[in-house]
Amino acid sequence: MTTARDVRGPEMFARYAGAPNQLGYCGPADPAALDSADRIRAAAPYFSGAWPYLRVLSRLTGIADPLDHRLVESYWLGGGVGEELDPEAFTAELLAAIGSGTQWSHLTGDLAAEAAANHCFHVFGVYPWTRLLGTGSDDHPLHVLDSCRITWATVTNCDSAGFEVRCRRLTRTGAALALSDPVVTRVTADDRIPPGVSPGDPVALHWGRVCDTLTPDQQQALERSTARQLELTNRRLTGR
Structure with missing residues (x-):
C-alpha cells in the first residue's frame, strides 16, 4: 500500500529532475x-x-529507500541528512558505486576536498564545465553551470506564460566564480510545481524553470551549500 509519506520523495525527485x-x-x-x-x-x-548519490546517501545514512524524502531533499538542496557525512568517506563510496565512465572522469580521490553529497558538488566538481572556463568564450560553460545548479529565487510576477523572478546569477571575475546582485529574469514553470505560487514566494529554479517552492530552511540550506561549493571550487580554479 502506498502512503502519503512514500510519495513525497518521488514527487520531489520528479520536480527537480523534470526540466x-x-x-x-x-x-x-x-x-x-x-x-x-x-x-x-x-x-x-x-x-x-x-x-548514484541517492544510493550512497541511503547506504551511509541507513535510510533504506533511496527516494526517501530526506535523501532527495538533501541531494537537491544540500543540508539535511547528507550535510555531516565525511567527504572522504562519501567520495570513496561514490567511486565504488559508479565504477568508471566518461561522465564521471573528473571524480577521483583528489576531489574529496570539494566533495559533498549533493547536486551542487556534482555540477561544479564532477561535471567538466568548470574546467572549460577560460579555454575560450566563457558564455556556454557559465550558462550550463548556472542552469544546472539549483537556484533560489523570489517570484515578482506571474502570468499565463510563466513567472518573473528575482535571483542571483553565476558570474566569473578573473578565475573565480561568484553570484551577481539580484536581477529580474523571466522563467517558465514546471507542471509539477505546487499550485498557487504568487509574487513574494520563494522558489527553486532548475534549467530555467520554476520547479518547486522553498521553505525558509530549504532556502538557507541551498544558499549554504552553494556558498560552500563556490568557495571550494574557486580554490581549485584560482590555485589558492
Missing part, C-alpha cells in the same frame, strides 16, 4: 516517465547523475 529530463539531458526518453510515484521509482535509476 533536464524534458530537455533530454538525463533520464529516460519516455515523456511520461515521471508522471506517477510508481513510474518515478522505475525511472530514477536511469538518472545517471542523481541516482
